[in-house]
Amino acid sequence: MARRTQVTARQERLGTELRKLREAAGLKGREAAALLGTDAGRLSQIESGVAGVSEETVRRLVAHYACTDTELADALAAMATERTRGWWEEYRGRLPTAFLDLSELEHHATHYCDVSFLHIPGLLQTEDYARRILGHRVPELPSAELDLRVRHRLARGVVLEHPTPFTTVIHEAALRIRVGDRVAARAQLSSVLDVSERDHVTVRVIPFDLDGFAGADSAMVYVGGVVPKLDTVVRDGPHGTAFIDSEAQLGRFRTLFHRMEAASLDPGRSRDFIRRLAKEV
Numbered sequence: 001m002a003r004r005t006q007v008t009a010r011q012e013r014l015g016t017e018l019r020k021l022r023e024a025a026g027l028k029g030r031e032a033a034a035l036l037g038t039d040a041g042r043l044s045q046i047e048s049g050v051a052g053v054s055e056e057t058v059r060r061l062v063a064h065y066a067c068t069d070t071e072l073a074d075a076l077a078a079m080a081t082e083r084t085r086g087w088w089e090e091y092r093g094r095l096p097t098a099f100l101d102l103s104e105l106e107h108h109a110t111h112y113c114d115v116s117f118l119h120i121p122g123l124l125q126t127e128d129y130a131r132r133i134l135g136h137r138v139p140e141l142p143s144a145e146l147d148l149r150v151r152h153r154l155a156r157g158v159v160l161e162h163p164t165p166f167t168t169v170i171h172e173a174a175l176r177i178r179v180g181d182r183v184a185a186r187a188q189l190s191s192v193l194d195v196s197e198r199d200h201v202t203v204r205v206i207p208f209d210l211d212g213f214a215g216a217d218s219a220m221v222y223v224g225g226v227v228p229k230l231d232t233v234v235r236d237g238p239h240g241t242a243f244i245d246s247e248a249q250l251g252r253f254r255t256l257f258h259r260m261e262a263a264s265l266d267p268g269r270s271r272d273f274i275r276r277l278a279k280e281v
Contacts, residue, residue, distance in 0.1 A: 003050055006092070009101035009243050010108070012049035014079045016245065017072075017230070018061055019047040025065040035064045055081045075226040091152055098241040099152055102221075105232055105243075106159045111224035114168040115260045117216050118177065121168050123157055126191050128184045130154065160195060167202040169260045171216070175205065175277055182281050189278040196271055204264035205273045213263060218256045 004011070022032050033043040036057065045051035055077045062073045088103035106112065106123075114121040119133060130153045135146050160166060170192075178185045196203035206213065221234040233244040233253045244250070265273060 003045065004052065006097070007049040008097075008104060010079065010082075010104050011052075013230070013232070013243075013245060014053070014058075014076060015047040015049040017076055018053075018058070021062065021065040021067050022047075025067075027065070032061065032064065036060065053080050069227075069229075071227045072229055075230055078226070087155060087158065088152070091148070094148060095152055096240075099149070101243065102234060102241065103152070103156055105223050105234070106156060108225070109159070109164055109223045110226060111165040112159070112167070113220075113222040113224075113257050114166075115218055115220050115222075115257060116168065116174050117171040117219050119174050119179075120188060120192065121170065121221075122153055123160060123166070124168065124192050124195055125153060126184070126188050127154055128180050129188045132179045132184075160198070160201065163200045165200050165202075167204070167261070169204045169206060169257075169264050171206045172208045172273075172277075175274060178281075186278055186281045189274055189281065193271060193274055193278070196267070196274075202267050203270055203274070204261065204267060205270040206260065206264045207273065210263060215256065215260060215263065218260055220253055220257065222253055222257055 022029070025032075027035075029043050029047075030040040033040045036043065042051065046053045046057075058077045058080045059073065062076065067073055084104075084107070086104060086107050088100045088107075091100060112123075114123070119125075120129060122130070125133065127150060131146065131150050134149045134153065135141065140146075141149070175189065175192075179188075192203060195201055219235070223232045223234065225231045228250070229247065231245070231250050231254075233250060235242050235244065244253070264270065
């Protein structure tokens with residue numbers, strides 16, 4: 001297959017997982033390449049996502065690596081044959097690649113968990129809220145690019161129309177910080193309440209008066225893959241968005257999420273809490 005000029009996070013992830021299996025098998029790149037009848041350079045391109053790979057080649061590699069996890073093997077083979085061109089492709093070359101990678105990740109999610117402390121989760125933001133958040137940067141974005149980013153963020157909400165389980169834990173700080181005026185704040189809280197009524201959506205709140213809470217650095221998006229080894233954690237930082245996929249880190253963030261979930265109010269009490277806040281605004 002031809003070399004790709006642009007590599008998506010999902011394509012890169014396929015290559016990463018194949019490399020992990022090779023390393024677990026104790027094979028060097030040239031040794032694995034010889035088993036395929038190719039050279040180490042070609043295998044390196046496959047493992048970096050720069051070169052596409054067929055389902056047959058994936059299954060041959062998995063067999064050579066003595067991987068007995070059939071669910072993982074099937075999931076990797078499916079990733080190799082996938083030719084999805086989702087709604088996010090209209091933004092390619094117009095928005096940062098991380099925006100598109102996140103949209104693709106959400107599209108393929110089997111479950112979705114979000115922990116937010118300072119802002120309403122992106123999937124739940126109203127247009128006014130999103131515009132103020134995305135517009136609060138230095139230097140300011142040109143109006144056309146700001147409009148594009150807002151439109152993309154709102155379009156991401158399509159995943160909430162699907163039955164994919166979505167759980168979000170929101171700290172009271174994020175609910176109280178008034179990003180816009182009172183009218184916009186009330187509209188945002190009402191929107192969160194509306195979404196929380198969907199059967200597959202769970203909204204939980206961590207209140208300020210919770211004793212012994214020391215987890216305010218645990219903001220994350222945890223996206224479930226077809227198998228747990230293909231889960232991904234997304235974290236935003238000052239230098240951009242990080243996609244985390246190492247098993248050790250995934251295990252760490254699973255534990256952190258369960259802690260945040262356990263510390264939060266149950267869904268019914270959380271809805272009552274948000275209703276009270278909306279009346280106070």
